[in-house]
Amino acid sequence: MRYQTLGKTNLRVSEFGFGGIPIIRLTVDDAVAVLRRAYEKGVTLYDTANAYLGSEDKIGRAFHGMRDKIVIATKTMKRDAASAADHIDASLRLLRTDHIDLYQLHQVSQEKDWDTLTGPGGALEAVAKAKQQGKIRHLGLTSHSLSMANRLIKTGLFETIQFPFSFVEPAAADELHVTARSLGLGILAMKPFAGGVLDNAALTFKYLRQFDDVVPIPGFDSVAYVDQVAAIYEQPNVIEDADRALMAEYRDRLGKHFCRRCEYCQPCPNGVMITPAMAYPIVAHRMSKEVAVNFSKKAIESVQNCTECGVCLTRCPYNLPIPELIRKNYDLYLQHLKEVGHGR
Ligand code: SF4
Ligand code: SF4
Structure with missing residues:
Protein backbone atom coordinates (compact mmCIF):
# COMPACT_ATOMS: atom_id res chain seq x y z
CA MET A 1 0.00 0.00 0.00
CA ARG A 2 1.24 3.46 -0.85
CA TYR A 3 0.30 6.58 1.13
CA GLN A 4 -0.17 10.22 0.21
CA THR A 5 -1.06 13.55 1.78
CA LEU A 6 -4.63 14.52 1.08
CA GLY A 7 -4.30 17.86 -0.69
CA LYS A 8 -3.30 20.70 1.61
CA THR A 9 -4.54 18.91 4.70
CA ASN A 10 -1.73 17.27 6.61
CA LEU A 11 -3.64 13.99 6.57
CA ARG A 12 -1.62 11.02 5.32
CA VAL A 13 -3.95 8.44 3.81
CA SER A 14 -3.74 5.14 1.97
CA GLU A 15 -3.99 5.25 -1.83
CA PHE A 16 -7.53 3.96 -1.59
CA GLY A 17 -9.95 4.37 1.29
CA PHE A 18 -13.00 2.58 2.62
CA GLY A 19 -16.50 3.79 1.74
CA GLY A 20 -18.85 3.18 4.65
CA ILE A 21 -22.20 2.55 2.90
CA PRO A 22 -22.18 -1.23 2.30
CA ILE A 23 -21.38 -2.08 5.94
CA ILE A 24 -24.83 -0.71 6.79
CA ARG A 25 -26.34 -4.01 5.69
CA LEU A 26 -23.80 -6.21 7.53
CA THR A 27 -24.10 -7.44 11.10
CA VAL A 28 -21.82 -5.66 13.56
CA ASP A 29 -19.47 -8.66 13.73
CA ASP A 30 -19.25 -9.00 9.93
CA ALA A 31 -18.74 -5.26 9.48
CA VAL A 32 -15.97 -5.20 12.08
CA ALA A 33 -14.28 -8.15 10.34
CA VAL A 34 -14.37 -6.36 6.96
CA LEU A 35 -13.10 -3.09 8.46
CA ARG A 36 -10.25 -4.81 10.28
CA ARG A 37 -9.29 -6.71 7.14
CA ALA A 38 -9.06 -3.41 5.29
CA TYR A 39 -6.81 -2.08 8.04
CA GLU A 40 -4.60 -5.19 7.85
CA LYS A 41 -4.27 -4.55 4.13
CA GLY A 42 -3.05 -1.02 4.85
CA VAL A 43 -6.24 1.03 4.40
CA THR A 44 -6.16 4.02 6.76
CA LEU A 45 -8.95 6.27 5.43
CA TYR A 46 -12.52 5.45 6.47
CA ASP A 47 -15.35 7.54 5.04
CA THR A 48 -18.80 7.41 6.56
CA ALA A 49 -21.75 9.70 7.27
CA ASN A 50 -24.41 10.40 9.80
CA ALA A 51 -26.86 9.31 7.09
CA TYR A 52 -25.25 5.84 6.73
CA LEU A 53 -27.23 4.20 9.49
CA GLY A 54 -25.05 2.15 11.84
CA SER A 55 -21.91 2.73 9.75
CA GLU A 56 -20.26 5.18 12.17
CA ASP A 57 -20.96 2.87 15.11
CA LYS A 58 -19.41 -0.11 13.31
CA ILE A 59 -16.29 1.90 12.44
CA GLY A 60 -16.12 3.12 16.04
CA ARG A 61 -16.28 -0.45 17.31
CA ALA A 62 -13.75 -1.79 14.80
CA PHE A 63 -11.09 0.78 15.64
CA HIS A 64 -11.71 1.50 19.30
CA GLY A 65 -8.36 1.99 21.03
CA MET A 66 -6.43 2.57 17.80
CA ARG A 67 -7.74 5.99 16.86
CA ASP A 68 -4.32 7.38 15.98
CA LYS A 69 -3.83 4.65 13.36
CA ILE A 70 -6.68 5.74 11.09
CA VAL A 71 -8.13 8.83 9.41
CA ILE A 72 -11.87 9.28 9.84
CA ALA A 73 -14.02 11.23 7.39
CA THR A 74 -17.72 11.68 8.07
CA LYS A 75 -20.44 14.12 7.03
CA THR A 76 -23.80 15.73 7.63
CA MET A 77 -26.68 16.56 5.33
CA LYS A 78 -28.13 18.96 7.89
CA ARG A 79 -28.25 22.53 6.71
CA ASP A 80 -28.99 24.38 9.96
CA ALA A 81 -26.51 24.99 12.78
CA ALA A 82 -28.38 23.30 15.63
CA SER A 83 -28.96 20.06 13.72
CA ALA A 84 -25.43 20.02 12.31
CA ALA A 85 -24.01 20.49 15.83
CA ASP A 86 -26.11 17.53 17.00
CA HIS A 87 -24.79 15.45 14.12
CA ILE A 88 -21.19 16.30 14.94
CA ASP A 89 -21.65 15.26 18.57
CA ALA A 90 -23.49 12.08 17.52
CA SER A 91 -20.66 11.20 15.11
CA LEU A 92 -18.06 11.70 17.83
CA ARG A 93 -20.00 9.44 20.19
CA LEU A 94 -20.66 6.69 17.63
CA LEU A 95 -17.12 6.77 16.28
CA ARG A 96 -15.81 6.68 19.88
CA THR A 97 -13.44 9.56 19.32
CA ASP A 98 -12.89 13.15 20.44
CA HIS A 99 -12.14 14.46 16.95
CA ILE A 100 -13.07 13.95 13.32
CA ASP A 101 -10.18 14.30 10.89
CA LEU A 102 -12.30 15.36 7.93
CA TYR A 103 -15.85 16.65 8.29
CA GLN A 104 -17.77 17.10 5.07
CA LEU A 105 -20.88 18.99 4.11
CA HIS A 106 -22.78 16.17 2.45
CA GLN A 107 -24.38 16.34 -0.99
CA VAL A 108 -24.42 20.10 -1.53
CA SER A 109 -25.82 20.04 -5.06
CA GLN A 110 -28.48 22.74 -4.99
CA GLU A 111 -28.27 26.50 -4.58
CA LYS A 112 -30.97 26.53 -1.92
CA ASP A 113 -28.90 24.19 0.26
CA TRP A 114 -25.87 26.43 -0.07
CA ASP A 115 -27.93 29.50 0.79
CA THR A 116 -29.22 27.83 3.97
CA LEU A 117 -25.82 26.46 4.94
CA THR A 118 -24.13 29.82 4.67
CA GLY A 119 -27.01 31.97 5.93
CA PRO A 120 -27.62 33.07 9.54
CA GLY A 121 -28.05 29.98 11.72
CA GLY A 122 -26.70 27.80 8.89
CA ALA A 123 -24.65 24.62 9.35
CA LEU A 124 -21.44 26.42 8.50
CA GLU A 125 -21.66 28.25 11.85
CA ALA A 126 -21.78 24.93 13.73
CA VAL A 127 -18.89 23.56 11.72
CA ALA A 128 -16.76 26.64 12.38
CA LYS A 129 -17.47 26.38 16.12
CA ALA A 130 -16.68 22.64 16.16
CA LYS A 131 -13.40 23.39 14.41
CA GLN A 132 -12.51 25.97 17.08
CA GLN A 133 -13.33 23.40 19.76
CA GLY A 134 -11.06 20.82 18.13
CA LYS A 135 -13.92 18.46 17.32
CA ILE A 136 -13.19 18.81 13.59
CA ARG A 137 -9.74 19.09 12.03
CA HIS A 138 -10.50 19.72 8.35
CA LEU A 139 -13.56 20.68 6.33
CA GLY A 140 -14.59 19.10 3.04
CA LEU A 141 -17.46 19.11 0.58
CA THR A 142 -19.34 16.36 -1.22
CA SER A 143 -21.57 16.95 -4.21
CA HIS A 144 -23.09 15.29 -7.27
CA SER A 145 -23.43 18.55 -9.18
CA LEU A 146 -20.45 19.48 -11.32
CA SER A 147 -21.45 23.13 -11.57
CA MET A 148 -21.97 23.48 -7.80
CA ALA A 149 -18.77 21.61 -6.95
CA ASN A 150 -16.77 23.68 -9.43
CA ARG A 151 -18.11 26.86 -7.89
CA LEU A 152 -17.94 25.93 -4.21
CA ILE A 153 -14.37 24.65 -4.22
CA LYS A 154 -13.35 28.20 -5.14
CA THR A 155 -14.88 29.67 -1.98
CA GLY A 156 -11.74 28.82 0.00
CA LEU A 157 -13.82 27.13 2.70
CA PHE A 158 -12.97 23.54 1.84
CA GLU A 159 -9.82 21.44 1.94
CA THR A 160 -11.24 18.42 0.12
CA ILE A 161 -13.82 17.64 -2.53
CA GLN A 162 -15.61 14.31 -2.85
CA PHE A 163 -17.31 13.75 -6.20
CA PRO A 164 -18.45 10.77 -8.35
CA PHE A 165 -15.55 9.60 -10.46
CA SER A 166 -15.22 6.58 -12.71
CA PHE A 167 -14.39 5.82 -16.33
CA VAL A 168 -18.03 6.36 -17.27
CA GLU A 169 -18.10 9.75 -15.51
CA PRO A 170 -14.93 11.45 -16.76
CA ALA A 171 -16.20 15.01 -16.23
CA ALA A 172 -14.54 15.03 -12.83
CA ALA A 173 -11.11 14.38 -14.32
CA ASP A 174 -11.50 16.85 -17.17
CA GLU A 175 -12.83 19.81 -15.19
CA LEU A 176 -13.28 19.57 -11.44
CA HIS A 177 -9.99 17.92 -10.59
CA VAL A 178 -7.98 20.42 -12.58
CA THR A 179 -9.41 23.26 -10.48
CA ALA A 180 -9.26 21.30 -7.23
CA ARG A 181 -5.62 20.46 -7.81
CA SER A 182 -4.70 24.06 -8.60
CA LEU A 183 -6.32 25.12 -5.33
CA GLY A 184 -4.54 22.40 -3.35
CA LEU A 185 -7.68 20.48 -2.41
CA GLY A 186 -7.59 16.77 -1.60
CA ILE A 187 -9.71 14.73 -4.02
CA LEU A 188 -11.85 11.79 -2.95
CA ALA A 189 -13.49 9.67 -5.65
CA MET A 190 -16.91 8.44 -4.65
CA LYS A 191 -18.88 5.87 -6.63
CA PRO A 192 -15.87 4.32 -8.39
CA PHE A 193 -18.30 1.70 -9.76
CA ALA A 194 -20.67 4.48 -10.88
CA GLY A 195 -23.10 3.57 -8.12
CA GLY A 196 -22.99 -0.15 -8.87
CA VAL A 197 -23.49 -0.12 -12.62
CA LEU A 198 -19.90 -1.21 -13.36
CA ASP A 199 -19.05 -4.84 -12.75
CA ASN A 200 -15.37 -4.93 -13.66
CA ALA A 201 -13.15 -4.17 -10.65
CA ALA A 202 -9.88 -4.60 -12.54
CA LEU A 203 -10.92 -2.07 -15.19
CA THR A 204 -12.42 0.31 -12.62
CA PHE A 205 -9.20 0.60 -10.66
CA LYS A 206 -6.96 0.62 -13.74
CA TYR A 207 -8.72 3.83 -14.69
CA LEU A 208 -8.65 5.39 -11.22
CA ARG A 209 -5.03 4.55 -10.49
CA GLN A 210 -3.91 6.79 -13.36
CA PHE A 211 -4.74 9.76 -11.12
CA ASP A 212 -2.22 9.42 -8.35
CA ASP A 213 -3.60 12.31 -6.28
CA VAL A 214 -7.18 10.98 -6.35
CA VAL A 215 -8.20 8.70 -3.49
CA PRO A 216 -11.03 6.32 -4.43
CA ILE A 217 -13.30 5.21 -1.60
CA PRO A 218 -15.02 2.03 -2.78
CA GLY A 219 -17.61 0.57 -0.45
CA PHE A 220 -16.69 -2.85 0.93
CA ASP A 221 -19.09 -5.52 2.11
CA SER A 222 -16.84 -8.56 2.41
CA VAL A 223 -13.33 -9.61 3.37
CA ALA A 224 -12.97 -11.23 -0.06
CA TYR A 225 -13.71 -7.96 -1.79
CA VAL A 226 -11.15 -6.11 0.36
CA ASP A 227 -8.60 -8.75 -0.64
CA GLN A 228 -9.53 -8.42 -4.30
CA VAL A 229 -9.04 -4.66 -4.41
CA ALA A 230 -5.86 -4.79 -2.31
CA ALA A 231 -4.46 -7.38 -4.75
CA ILE A 232 -5.21 -5.08 -7.69
CA TYR A 233 -3.27 -2.28 -5.99
CA GLU A 234 -0.29 -4.57 -5.43
CA GLN A 235 0.16 -4.95 -9.20
CA PRO A 236 1.75 -2.31 -11.45
CA ASN A 237 -0.91 -0.32 -13.29
CA VAL A 238 -0.82 -0.97 -17.02
CA ILE A 239 -3.63 0.20 -19.29
CA GLU A 240 -3.74 -1.58 -22.64
CA ASP A 241 -5.61 -0.54 -25.78
CA ALA A 242 -8.05 -3.37 -25.06
CA ASP A 243 -8.82 -1.77 -21.67
CA ARG A 244 -9.50 1.60 -23.29
CA ALA A 245 -11.76 -0.07 -25.85
CA LEU A 246 -13.68 -1.83 -23.09
CA MET A 247 -14.10 1.44 -21.15
CA ALA A 248 -15.44 3.07 -24.32
CA GLU A 249 -17.82 0.15 -24.82
CA TYR A 250 -19.21 0.63 -21.28
CA ARG A 251 -19.58 4.37 -21.88
CA ASP A 252 -21.42 3.80 -25.16
CA ARG A 253 -23.75 1.24 -23.64
CA LEU A 254 -24.64 3.37 -20.62
CA GLY A 255 -24.81 6.71 -22.41
CA LYS A 256 -25.30 9.84 -20.30
CA HIS A 257 -28.67 8.86 -18.96
CA PHE A 258 -27.66 6.21 -16.51
CA CYS A 259 -28.82 5.96 -12.96
CA ARG A 260 -26.06 5.99 -10.34
CA ARG A 261 -28.34 4.33 -7.77
CA CYS A 262 -27.86 7.09 -5.23
CA GLU A 263 -31.51 6.73 -4.17
CA TYR A 264 -31.96 10.46 -3.59
CA CYS A 265 -35.13 10.31 -5.73
CA GLN A 266 -36.89 7.99 -3.33
CA PRO A 267 -39.39 7.46 -1.81
CA CYS A 268 -41.93 7.85 -4.59
CA PRO A 269 -45.29 8.99 -3.19
CA ASN A 270 -46.99 6.47 -5.46
CA GLY A 271 -44.88 3.50 -4.51
CA VAL A 272 -42.79 3.26 -7.68
CA MET A 273 -39.56 1.39 -6.90
S1 SF4 B 1 -32.78 8.29 -10.68
FE1 SF4 B 1 -32.71 8.24 -8.46
S2 SF4 B 1 -31.18 6.70 -7.96
FE2 SF4 B 1 -30.91 7.25 -10.11
S3 SF4 B 1 -29.34 8.83 -10.16
FE3 SF4 B 1 -31.34 9.89 -10.06
S4 SF4 B 1 -31.73 10.17 -7.87
FE4 SF4 B 1 -30.09 8.68 -8.04
S1 SF4 C 1 -45.06 8.97 -9.44
FE1 SF4 C 1 -43.57 8.90 -11.11
S2 SF4 C 1 -42.91 11.04 -11.37
FE2 SF4 C 1 -43.91 10.90 -9.34
S3 SF4 C 1 -42.21 10.49 -7.90
FE3 SF4 C 1 -43.06 8.50 -8.53
S4 SF4 C 1 -41.80 7.86 -10.25
FE4 SF4 C 1 -41.46 10.06 -9.98
Whole structure:
Protein backbone atom coordinates (compact mmCIF):
# COMPACT_ATOMS: atom_id res chain seq x y z
CA MET A 1 0.00 0.00 0.00
CA ARG A 2 1.24 3.46 -0.85
CA TYR A 3 0.30 6.58 1.13
CA GLN A 4 -0.17 10.22 0.21
CA THR A 5 -1.06 13.55 1.78
CA LEU A 6 -4.63 14.52 1.08
CA GLY A 7 -4.30 17.86 -0.69
CA LYS A 8 -3.30 20.70 1.61
CA THR A 9 -4.54 18.91 4.70
CA ASN A 10 -1.73 17.27 6.61
CA LEU A 11 -3.64 13.99 6.57
CA ARG A 12 -1.62 11.02 5.32
CA VAL A 13 -3.95 8.44 3.81
CA SER A 14 -3.74 5.14 1.97
CA GLU A 15 -3.99 5.25 -1.83
CA PHE A 16 -7.53 3.96 -1.59
CA GLY A 17 -9.95 4.37 1.29
CA PHE A 18 -13.00 2.58 2.62
CA GLY A 19 -16.50 3.79 1.74
CA GLY A 20 -18.85 3.18 4.65
CA ILE A 21 -22.20 2.55 2.90
CA PRO A 22 -22.18 -1.23 2.30
CA ILE A 23 -21.38 -2.08 5.94
CA ILE A 24 -24.83 -0.71 6.79
CA ARG A 25 -26.34 -4.01 5.69
CA LEU A 26 -23.80 -6.21 7.53
CA THR A 27 -24.10 -7.44 11.10
CA VAL A 28 -21.82 -5.66 13.56
CA ASP A 29 -19.47 -8.66 13.73
CA ASP A 30 -19.25 -9.00 9.93
CA ALA A 31 -18.74 -5.26 9.48
CA VAL A 32 -15.97 -5.20 12.08
CA ALA A 33 -14.28 -8.15 10.34
CA VAL A 34 -14.37 -6.36 6.96
CA LEU A 35 -13.10 -3.09 8.46
CA ARG A 36 -10.25 -4.81 10.28
CA ARG A 37 -9.29 -6.71 7.14
CA ALA A 38 -9.06 -3.41 5.29
CA TYR A 39 -6.81 -2.08 8.04
CA GLU A 40 -4.60 -5.19 7.85
CA LYS A 41 -4.27 -4.55 4.13
CA GLY A 42 -3.05 -1.02 4.85
CA VAL A 43 -6.24 1.03 4.40
CA THR A 44 -6.16 4.02 6.76
CA LEU A 45 -8.95 6.27 5.43
CA TYR A 46 -12.52 5.45 6.47
CA ASP A 47 -15.35 7.54 5.04
CA THR A 48 -18.80 7.41 6.56
CA ALA A 49 -21.75 9.70 7.27
CA ASN A 50 -24.41 10.40 9.80
CA ALA A 51 -26.86 9.31 7.09
CA TYR A 52 -25.25 5.84 6.73
CA LEU A 53 -27.23 4.20 9.49
CA GLY A 54 -25.05 2.15 11.84
CA SER A 55 -21.91 2.73 9.75
CA GLU A 56 -20.26 5.18 12.17
CA ASP A 57 -20.96 2.87 15.11
CA LYS A 58 -19.41 -0.11 13.31
CA ILE A 59 -16.29 1.90 12.44
CA GLY A 60 -16.12 3.12 16.04
CA ARG A 61 -16.28 -0.45 17.31
CA ALA A 62 -13.75 -1.79 14.80
CA PHE A 63 -11.09 0.78 15.64
CA HIS A 64 -11.71 1.50 19.30
CA GLY A 65 -8.36 1.99 21.03
CA MET A 66 -6.43 2.57 17.80
CA ARG A 67 -7.74 5.99 16.86
CA ASP A 68 -4.32 7.38 15.98
CA LYS A 69 -3.83 4.65 13.36
CA ILE A 70 -6.68 5.74 11.09
CA VAL A 71 -8.13 8.83 9.41
CA ILE A 72 -11.87 9.28 9.84
CA ALA A 73 -14.02 11.23 7.39
CA THR A 74 -17.72 11.68 8.07
CA LYS A 75 -20.44 14.12 7.03
CA THR A 76 -23.80 15.73 7.63
CA MET A 77 -26.68 16.56 5.33
CA LYS A 78 -28.13 18.96 7.89
CA ARG A 79 -28.25 22.53 6.71
CA ASP A 80 -28.99 24.38 9.96
CA ALA A 81 -26.51 24.99 12.78
CA ALA A 82 -28.38 23.30 15.63
CA SER A 83 -28.96 20.06 13.72
CA ALA A 84 -25.43 20.02 12.31
CA ALA A 85 -24.01 20.49 15.83
CA ASP A 86 -26.11 17.53 17.00
CA HIS A 87 -24.79 15.45 14.12
CA ILE A 88 -21.19 16.30 14.94
CA ASP A 89 -21.65 15.26 18.57
CA ALA A 90 -23.49 12.08 17.52
CA SER A 91 -20.66 11.20 15.11
CA LEU A 92 -18.06 11.70 17.83
CA ARG A 93 -20.00 9.44 20.19
CA LEU A 94 -20.66 6.69 17.63
CA LEU A 95 -17.12 6.77 16.28
CA ARG A 96 -15.81 6.68 19.88
CA THR A 97 -13.44 9.56 19.32
CA ASP A 98 -12.89 13.15 20.44
CA HIS A 99 -12.14 14.46 16.95
CA ILE A 100 -13.07 13.95 13.32
CA ASP A 101 -10.18 14.30 10.89
CA LEU A 102 -12.30 15.36 7.93
CA TYR A 103 -15.85 16.65 8.29
CA GLN A 104 -17.77 17.10 5.07
CA LEU A 105 -20.88 18.99 4.11
CA HIS A 106 -22.78 16.17 2.45
CA GLN A 107 -24.38 16.34 -0.99
CA VAL A 108 -24.42 20.10 -1.53
CA SER A 109 -25.82 20.04 -5.06
CA GLN A 110 -28.48 22.74 -4.99
CA GLU A 111 -28.27 26.50 -4.58
CA LYS A 112 -30.97 26.53 -1.92
CA ASP A 113 -28.90 24.19 0.26
CA TRP A 114 -25.87 26.43 -0.07
CA ASP A 115 -27.93 29.50 0.79
CA THR A 116 -29.22 27.83 3.97
CA LEU A 117 -25.82 26.46 4.94
CA THR A 118 -24.13 29.82 4.67
CA GLY A 119 -27.01 31.97 5.93
CA PRO A 120 -27.62 33.07 9.54
CA GLY A 121 -28.05 29.98 11.72
CA GLY A 122 -26.70 27.80 8.89
CA ALA A 123 -24.65 24.62 9.35
CA LEU A 124 -21.44 26.42 8.50
CA GLU A 125 -21.66 28.25 11.85
CA ALA A 126 -21.78 24.93 13.73
CA VAL A 127 -18.89 23.56 11.72
CA ALA A 128 -16.76 26.64 12.38
CA LYS A 129 -17.47 26.38 16.12
CA ALA A 130 -16.68 22.64 16.16
CA LYS A 131 -13.40 23.39 14.41
CA GLN A 132 -12.51 25.97 17.08
CA GLN A 133 -13.33 23.40 19.76
CA GLY A 134 -11.06 20.82 18.13
CA LYS A 135 -13.92 18.46 17.32
CA ILE A 136 -13.19 18.81 13.59
CA ARG A 137 -9.74 19.09 12.03
CA HIS A 138 -10.50 19.72 8.35
CA LEU A 139 -13.56 20.68 6.33
CA GLY A 140 -14.59 19.10 3.04
CA LEU A 141 -17.46 19.11 0.58
CA THR A 142 -19.34 16.36 -1.22
CA SER A 143 -21.57 16.95 -4.21
CA HIS A 144 -23.09 15.29 -7.27
CA SER A 145 -23.43 18.55 -9.18
CA LEU A 146 -20.45 19.48 -11.32
CA SER A 147 -21.45 23.13 -11.57
CA MET A 148 -21.97 23.48 -7.80
CA ALA A 149 -18.77 21.61 -6.95
CA ASN A 150 -16.77 23.68 -9.43
CA ARG A 151 -18.11 26.86 -7.89
CA LEU A 152 -17.94 25.93 -4.21
CA ILE A 153 -14.37 24.65 -4.22
CA LYS A 154 -13.35 28.20 -5.14
CA THR A 155 -14.88 29.67 -1.98
CA GLY A 156 -11.74 28.82 0.00
CA LEU A 157 -13.82 27.13 2.70
CA PHE A 158 -12.97 23.54 1.84
CA GLU A 159 -9.82 21.44 1.94
CA THR A 160 -11.24 18.42 0.12
CA ILE A 161 -13.82 17.64 -2.53
CA GLN A 162 -15.61 14.31 -2.85
CA PHE A 163 -17.31 13.75 -6.20
CA PRO A 164 -18.45 10.77 -8.35
CA PHE A 165 -15.55 9.60 -10.46
CA SER A 166 -15.22 6.58 -12.71
CA PHE A 167 -14.39 5.82 -16.33
CA VAL A 168 -18.03 6.36 -17.27
CA GLU A 169 -18.10 9.75 -15.51
CA PRO A 170 -14.93 11.45 -16.76
CA ALA A 171 -16.20 15.01 -16.23
CA ALA A 172 -14.54 15.03 -12.83
CA ALA A 173 -11.11 14.38 -14.32
CA ASP A 174 -11.50 16.85 -17.17
CA GLU A 175 -12.83 19.81 -15.19
CA LEU A 176 -13.28 19.57 -11.44
CA HIS A 177 -9.99 17.92 -10.59
CA VAL A 178 -7.98 20.42 -12.58
CA THR A 179 -9.41 23.26 -10.48
CA ALA A 180 -9.26 21.30 -7.23
CA ARG A 181 -5.62 20.46 -7.81
CA SER A 182 -4.70 24.06 -8.60
CA LEU A 183 -6.32 25.12 -5.33
CA GLY A 184 -4.54 22.40 -3.35
CA LEU A 185 -7.68 20.48 -2.41
CA GLY A 186 -7.59 16.77 -1.60
CA ILE A 187 -9.71 14.73 -4.02
CA LEU A 188 -11.85 11.79 -2.95
CA ALA A 189 -13.49 9.67 -5.65
CA MET A 190 -16.91 8.44 -4.65
CA LYS A 191 -18.88 5.87 -6.63
CA PRO A 192 -15.87 4.32 -8.39
CA PHE A 193 -18.30 1.70 -9.76
CA ALA A 194 -20.67 4.48 -10.88
CA GLY A 195 -23.10 3.57 -8.12
CA GLY A 196 -22.99 -0.15 -8.87
CA VAL A 197 -23.49 -0.12 -12.62
CA LEU A 198 -19.90 -1.21 -13.36
CA ASP A 199 -19.05 -4.84 -12.75
CA ASN A 200 -15.37 -4.93 -13.66
CA ALA A 201 -13.15 -4.17 -10.65
CA ALA A 202 -9.88 -4.60 -12.54
CA LEU A 203 -10.92 -2.07 -15.19
CA THR A 204 -12.42 0.31 -12.62
CA PHE A 205 -9.20 0.60 -10.66
CA LYS A 206 -6.96 0.62 -13.74
CA TYR A 207 -8.72 3.83 -14.69
CA LEU A 208 -8.65 5.39 -11.22
CA ARG A 209 -5.03 4.55 -10.49
CA GLN A 210 -3.91 6.79 -13.36
CA PHE A 211 -4.74 9.76 -11.12
CA ASP A 212 -2.22 9.42 -8.35
CA ASP A 213 -3.60 12.31 -6.28
CA VAL A 214 -7.18 10.98 -6.35
CA VAL A 215 -8.20 8.70 -3.49
CA PRO A 216 -11.03 6.32 -4.43
CA ILE A 217 -13.30 5.21 -1.60
CA PRO A 218 -15.02 2.03 -2.78
CA GLY A 219 -17.61 0.57 -0.45
CA PHE A 220 -16.69 -2.85 0.93
CA ASP A 221 -19.09 -5.52 2.11
CA SER A 222 -16.84 -8.56 2.41
CA VAL A 223 -13.33 -9.61 3.37
CA ALA A 224 -12.97 -11.23 -0.06
CA TYR A 225 -13.71 -7.96 -1.79
CA VAL A 226 -11.15 -6.11 0.36
CA ASP A 227 -8.60 -8.75 -0.64
CA GLN A 228 -9.53 -8.42 -4.30
CA VAL A 229 -9.04 -4.66 -4.41
CA ALA A 230 -5.86 -4.79 -2.31
CA ALA A 231 -4.46 -7.38 -4.75
CA ILE A 232 -5.21 -5.08 -7.69
CA TYR A 233 -3.27 -2.28 -5.99
CA GLU A 234 -0.29 -4.57 -5.43
CA GLN A 235 0.16 -4.95 -9.20
CA PRO A 236 1.75 -2.31 -11.45
CA ASN A 237 -0.91 -0.32 -13.29
CA VAL A 238 -0.82 -0.97 -17.02
CA ILE A 239 -3.63 0.20 -19.29
CA GLU A 240 -3.74 -1.58 -22.64
CA ASP A 241 -5.61 -0.54 -25.78
CA ALA A 242 -8.05 -3.37 -25.06
CA ASP A 243 -8.82 -1.77 -21.67
CA ARG A 244 -9.50 1.60 -23.29
CA ALA A 245 -11.76 -0.07 -25.85
CA LEU A 246 -13.68 -1.83 -23.09
CA MET A 247 -14.10 1.44 -21.15
CA ALA A 248 -15.44 3.07 -24.32
CA GLU A 249 -17.82 0.15 -24.82
CA TYR A 250 -19.21 0.63 -21.28
CA ARG A 251 -19.58 4.37 -21.88
CA ASP A 252 -21.42 3.80 -25.16
CA ARG A 253 -23.75 1.24 -23.64
CA LEU A 254 -24.64 3.37 -20.62
CA GLY A 255 -24.81 6.71 -22.41
CA LYS A 256 -25.30 9.84 -20.30
CA HIS A 257 -28.67 8.86 -18.96
CA PHE A 258 -27.66 6.21 -16.51
CA CYS A 259 -28.82 5.96 -12.96
CA ARG A 260 -26.06 5.99 -10.34
CA ARG A 261 -28.34 4.33 -7.77
CA CYS A 262 -27.86 7.09 -5.23
CA GLU A 263 -31.51 6.73 -4.17
CA TYR A 264 -31.96 10.46 -3.59
CA CYS A 265 -35.13 10.31 -5.73
CA GLN A 266 -36.89 7.99 -3.33
CA PRO A 267 -39.39 7.46 -1.81
CA CYS A 268 -41.93 7.85 -4.59
CA PRO A 269 -45.29 8.99 -3.19
CA ASN A 270 -46.99 6.47 -5.46
CA GLY A 271 -44.88 3.50 -4.51
CA VAL A 272 -42.79 3.26 -7.68
CA MET A 273 -39.56 1.39 -6.90
CA ILE A 274 -37.55 3.90 -8.88
CA THR A 275 -33.96 2.73 -8.48
CA PRO A 276 -34.49 -0.96 -9.38
CA ALA A 277 -36.86 0.09 -12.17
CA MET A 278 -34.13 2.38 -13.54
CA ALA A 279 -31.68 -0.53 -13.39
CA TYR A 280 -33.83 -2.96 -15.39
CA PRO A 281 -31.83 -2.82 -18.67
CA ILE A 282 -28.58 -3.41 -16.76
CA VAL A 283 -30.06 -6.34 -14.87
CA ALA A 284 -31.36 -7.80 -18.14
CA HIS A 285 -27.94 -7.33 -19.75
CA ARG A 286 -26.13 -8.94 -16.83
CA MET A 287 -28.53 -11.73 -15.95
CA SER A 288 -30.32 -12.37 -19.28
CA LYS A 289 -33.87 -11.35 -20.08
CA GLU A 290 -35.15 -14.77 -19.01
CA VAL A 291 -33.89 -14.19 -15.46
CA ALA A 292 -34.55 -10.43 -15.35
CA VAL A 293 -38.28 -10.65 -16.03
CA ASN A 294 -38.72 -12.64 -12.84
CA PHE A 295 -35.95 -11.03 -10.80
CA SER A 296 -37.16 -7.46 -11.45
CA LYS A 297 -40.89 -8.21 -11.75
CA LYS A 298 -42.06 -6.40 -8.62
CA ALA A 299 -39.93 -3.30 -9.22
CA ILE A 300 -40.60 -2.89 -12.91
CA GLU A 301 -44.33 -3.52 -12.58
CA SER A 302 -44.49 -0.76 -9.94
CA VAL A 303 -43.82 1.66 -12.84
CA GLN A 304 -47.51 1.35 -13.70
CA ASN A 305 -48.22 3.45 -10.57
CA CYS A 306 -46.28 6.44 -11.92
CA THR A 307 -48.55 9.46 -12.31
CA GLU A 308 -45.70 11.63 -13.63
CA CYS A 309 -46.14 13.85 -10.59
CA GLY A 310 -42.54 15.04 -10.98
CA VAL A 311 -41.48 14.75 -7.31
CA CYS A 312 -38.53 12.50 -8.17
CA LEU A 313 -37.34 14.96 -10.83
CA THR A 314 -36.73 17.60 -8.17
CA ARG A 315 -34.56 15.18 -6.18
CA CYS A 316 -32.30 13.55 -8.79
CA PRO A 317 -28.86 15.23 -8.64
CA TYR A 318 -28.19 14.10 -12.24
CA ASN A 319 -31.38 15.63 -13.64
CA LEU A 320 -32.44 12.32 -15.14
CA PRO A 321 -35.85 12.29 -16.87
CA ILE A 322 -36.98 9.53 -14.50
CA PRO A 323 -40.64 9.03 -15.54
CA GLU A 324 -39.63 8.82 -19.22
CA LEU A 325 -36.77 6.39 -18.53
CA ILE A 326 -38.73 4.04 -16.28
CA ARG A 327 -41.58 3.98 -18.80
CA LYS A 328 -39.05 2.98 -21.50
CA ASN A 329 -37.71 0.29 -19.20
CA TYR A 330 -41.23 -0.96 -18.57
CA ASP A 331 -41.77 -1.24 -22.33
CA LEU A 332 -38.52 -3.20 -22.60
CA TYR A 333 -39.76 -5.51 -19.84
CA LEU A 334 -43.03 -6.11 -21.74
CA GLN A 335 -41.01 -6.88 -24.86
CA HIS A 336 -38.83 -9.31 -22.91
CA LEU A 337 -41.92 -11.00 -21.47
CA LYS A 338 -43.15 -11.64 -25.00
CA GLU A 339 -39.78 -12.89 -26.16
CA VAL A 340 -39.40 -15.37 -23.32
CA GLY A 341 -42.92 -16.66 -23.75
CA HIS A 342 -44.70 -14.89 -20.87
CA GLY A 343 -46.37 -12.37 -23.19
CA ARG A 344 -49.64 -10.78 -22.17
S1 SF4 B 1 -42.91 11.04 -11.37
FE1 SF4 B 1 -43.57 8.90 -11.11
S2 SF4 B 1 -41.80 7.86 -10.25
FE2 SF4 B 1 -41.46 10.06 -9.98
S3 SF4 B 1 -42.21 10.49 -7.90
FE3 SF4 B 1 -43.91 10.90 -9.34
S4 SF4 B 1 -45.06 8.97 -9.44
FE4 SF4 B 1 -43.06 8.50 -8.53
S1 SF4 C 1 -32.78 8.29 -10.68
FE1 SF4 C 1 -31.34 9.89 -10.06
S2 SF4 C 1 -31.73 10.17 -7.87
FE2 SF4 C 1 -32.71 8.24 -8.46
S3 SF4 C 1 -31.18 6.70 -7.96
FE3 SF4 C 1 -30.91 7.25 -10.11
S4 SF4 C 1 -29.34 8.83 -10.16
FE4 SF4 C 1 -30.09 8.68 -8.04
